[in-house]
Amino acid sequence: MKENDPLQIKSVKRKTLANQVIEQIIDLLLSEQLKAGDKLPSEMELMEMLHVSRPVLREALSSLEALGIINRKTKEGTFFSTKVGSEPFKIMLALSVGDIDNVIEIRLTHELGLVGLAAEKISELELKKLSENIEEMEQTNEDYTEIDREFHRIIAYSGSNSLTEGMIDPILNMYDKTLENIALKDRSKSKTVQQHKDIYHALLNRDPIEAYRSMYNHLDHVRDRIGRSVEDRRIN
Incomplete structure (x- = not known):
């Protein structure tokens, strides 16, 4: 024009x-x-x-x-606006609150794409933040939910893409909201830390395929724990 x-x-x-x-x-x-x-x-x-x-x-x-x-x-x-805001995405996700399968699937599809992009674009500073985040999770004796969330947020923002920036927080918020009344089975900090380390090393090596594989293993493990927890709650 x-x-x-x-x-x-x-x-x-x-x-x-x-x-x-x-x-x-x-x-x-x-x-x-x-x-x-x-x-x-x-x-x-x-x-x-x-x-x-x-x-x-x-x-x-x-x-x-x-x-x-x-x-x-x-x-x-x-x-x-100069970049996409998160409000429309929040509204869409709000319609799925409580729908565990949908919320898990949107997180899977979104974060698997993000981690591949991160392997190409992540900066040295962001890699340092991920390393510090893992160390913080290892050392804490308290609930590590927010530390875990920050790990995924750093990866999402490392792509320097305004579209993804507007989506990651609503996804994580809706994920937490959906699961807040579910006591997850077999929550092991050591296993989560190791999975985060696997993702970190793949990003450090700039290997998008290994980063994708490691992120899938991590989120699939979480999905499995959620599924078993939900099934136990239905039985009881």
Whole structure:
């Protein structure tokens, strides 16, 4: 799109006006008329282009802001976000809360892809953080859930990809929320530490295949423990 070309946007019908406004604004991104970080037209301009009232437009903009798609800055205007927010992903995951199989599968599919990417892109600083994280888990005598979570978060962020950054925390949060009332069987810190070490060494060697294999072994072990714990709870 050339800099001075007028934006192509449709006027909307009265039915579900706010939803139609949302669709038209998002279409500015999908059609590449505007890009992430670009400033949207003013409220007055959008009202004229869409043929809607100020309350309808503001309702739509508030929804878009809540979803992390736009940012409204006082005296500066409204801008498309520069990277994907986690709110839409949180909403989608919220619909699956309590569905253990779905939550485990989304974690498997997401993290197996991330660890392969990490093997290619992880920095020396991030490798150092992983090593320190493993050492911290080995030494603690308390609950190590948050240390475990941080290990997976470091790997996710090492890919330097704004899409994955917006997804990993909602996945881990929903995973913890789903399992908070399940007493996991056979939780062995030493086994978890060893599995984390296997993942770390694969990343250290920049070996995406071994990193994938090690992460799969780790998450599959967790899946097995969860399955046995859930079955015991059903029996009892």
